[in-house]
Amino acid sequence: AQTVTQSQPEMSVQEAETVTLSCTYDTSESDYYLFWYKQPPSRQMILVIRQEAYKQQNATENRFSVNFQKAAKSFSLKISDSQLGDAAMYFCAYREDFGNEKLTFGTGTRLTIIP
C-alpha cells in the first residue's frame, strides 16, 4: 500500500520569506500523481499544485513550486514570498495513475506565518 509521510508537524516562517515543506512517499508504481493541498481554518481543501510522475520538470504555480525527486520518492513544496493568507495545514497526497482516483494523504504540516 502507498504511504505518504510528512515529517514536519509544524513549521513557521517570517512573512515575505521562503519556506519548504517536506514530503516523502512509498510506492512500487512508476506512474502516479502527487499533490499539495492547503486546508485553512475553514477546512475547505484547496489544491495548491500537482505533479505527474512522468514529468521531470518540477511544477510551479506562482509563488508555489515543488522539488520532485522521483528516485528518492521525495516531493517538497516551496512557498516563496510567504503571505499571511498562506497560514494553513498543508497536506501532501498521492494518487495512482490509472483507474483509481482516490487520494492518500500525509499527516499534514501546520504552517504559521509570522508578521
Added chain:
Amino acid sequence: GAVVSQHPSWVICKSGTSVKIECRSLDFQATTMFWYRQFPKQSLMLMATSNEGSKATYEQGVEKDKFLINHASLTLSTLTVTSAHPEDSSFYICSAPGPTAPLHFGNGTRLTVT
C-alpha cells in the same frame, strides 16, 4: 467551476440515533465519490468509495453496517452514520473527481454525538 455541495455543515445528534450526510456534485456528474474522515489535528483518512448504481467499496477497518453509503444518482451520494456514538464524532468530507481538478471537495460536515 465545478462545485461539490455537502450538507449539513454541522450536526449534533444524540447517541444511538442516525445521521445522514449528503454530497452533491452541482454542475458535473460523478460516478464515483470518496468519503473521508478527519479527526482533530489529523489527516484525512479514506473511509469508502461510493459508486453510482453499485455497492460502495470500504477501506479496511471501516464498518460498512455502521457507515451506510448510497450513490443513487450521478450527482448525489449519501453517508449515513447509524447508531452514532461519541467516538463517531469527527469531520466528514466528501469529494468527487471532476472536470477542473483531480478531486473537488465538499466543505465538510462536523458531526458531534452527545
